[in-house]
Amino acid sequence: MRHVNIPIFIPHLGCPNMCVFCNQRSISGKLSFDISAVENDIETALSTLSADDDAEIAFFGGSFTGIDTDLMIELLTLAQKYVEAGRVRSIRLSTRPDYIDNGILDILSSFSVRTIELGLQSMDDDVLVACKRGHTALQAEKACRMIKDRGFSLIGQMMIGLPASSVEKEIYTAKRICEMGADGARVYPTVVFYGTELCDMMHSGEYTAISNEQAVERTKEALKVFAENNVPCIRVGLQSGENLSDESHVAGGANHSAIGELAMSALYLDVICEKLDAADKLPQNIIIYCPRGETSKIVGQKRANIQKICQKYEIKRVKVLEKDELLRYNIIIDFNLI
Ligand code: SF4
Numbered sequence: 097m098r099h100v101n102i103p104i105f106i107p108h109l110g111c112p113n114m115c116v117f118c119n120q121r122s123i124s125g126k127l128s129f130d131i132s133a134v135e136n137d138i139e140t141a142l143s144t145l146s147a148d149d150d151a152e153i154a155f156f157g158g159s160f161t162g163i164d165t166d167l168m169i170e171l172l173t174l175a176q177k178y179v180e181a182g183r184v185r186s187i188r189l190s191t192r193p194d195y196i197d198n199g200i201l202d203i204l205s206s207f208s209v210r211t212i213e214l215g216l217q218s219m220d221d222d223v224l225v226a227c228k229r230g231h232t233a234l235q236a237e238k239a240c241r242m243i244k245d246r247g248f249s250l251i252g253q254m255m256i257g258l259p260a261s262s263v264e265k266e267i268y269t270a271k272r273i274c275e276m277g278a279d280g281a282r283v284y285p286t287v288v289f290y291g292t293e294l295c296d297m298m299h300s301g302e303y304t305a306i307s308n309e310q311a312v313e314r315t316k317e318a319l320k321v322f323a324e325n326n327v328p329c330i331r332v333g334l335q336s337g338e339n340l341s342d343e344s345h346v347a348g349g350a351n352h353s354a355i356g357e358l359a360m361s362a363l364y365l366d367v368i369c370e371k372l373d374a375a376d377k378l379p380q381n382i383i384i385y386c387p388r389g390e391t392s393k394i395v396g397q398k399r400a401n402i403q404k405i406c407q408k409y410e411i412k413r414v415k416v417l418e419k420d421e422l423l424r425y426n427i428i429i430d431f432n433l434i
């Protein structure tokens with residue numbers, strides 16, 4: 097069954113927080129919300145889905161459980177109508193750790209909310225302070241525990257390249273997300289948008305934005321942790337429509353539409369090299385078996401991975417074949433001659 101999110105963007109709606117990377121300032125203070133447009137968006141999305149799809153109405157954008165309670169309930173009631181009509185399976189939402197408490201979870205439990213995505217960003221307090229997140233790592237931990245204890249599915253969102261962060265802190269954050277029982281993760285390399293405090297920090301020299309190359313390397317390390325712990329990473333990087341790759345909005349940082357693909361490709365190269373390093377003797381030709389749909393990541397952009405493998409191990413030919421039974425990042429190398 098194919099999982100599909102029907103994304104409904106809930107604007108900032110007067111979020112009182114001041115995260116330095118937030119690009120939603122321009123719409124802060126907007127207090128009205130056109131609920132009829134939401135119904136329209138859901139209908140449009142549903143018209144493109146098949147009856148077999150595992151569809152969730154997903155309230156993304158600001159912090160859903162931080163908006164006015166009446167509006168939150170109104171939106172949940174609207175989404176619930178689609179669940180009860182059998183047109184979607186459940187409801188999904190994203191929010192902040194400090195907007196989770198028993199009262200909120202009671203409300204969410206009374207609707208068909210299945211998945212809660214939590215914007216953790218980092219599990220290091222120095223990073224959270226430097227980003228003016230307004231919550232601590234301990235609050236994040238408590239929120240994760242409460243979400244899991246109440247039987248919701250938890251997705252942990254983290255960022256790469258934030259102020260005061262490092263690859264070690266990002267690996268630690270990924271590990272904590274796994275340890276806290278997340279059912280999935282999203283990784284967002286930091287993009288510096290115009291009009292944000294982060295942009296001012298970058299221009300004053302207080303913050304150095306990460307390059308696309310650094311973002312790939314550091315994201316790869318987080319992906320490795322998720323892979324080792326069998327926590328699926330459901331998305332890397334912002335999606336188009338989130339102002340990414342529109343140069344007029346982006347002042348710096350990881351603004352490459354294929355960061356996720358590049359990071360996964362880098363991780364595959366590590367996995368392949370590990371296996372080749374462990375081999376006693378290498379033939380001139382090898383076959384790499386990979387999971388279904390992963391060939392392009394094994395090969396790399398412009399065949400970069402294959403070229404590196406051939407060069408480093410003096411291999412003449414690498415053939416890549418897909419096998420259904422292999423899971424992501426699991427590969428088999430056949431050392432027999434092709
Ligand atoms: S909590 Fe979300 S919407 Fe509010 S300032 Fe931070 S990033 Fe922006």
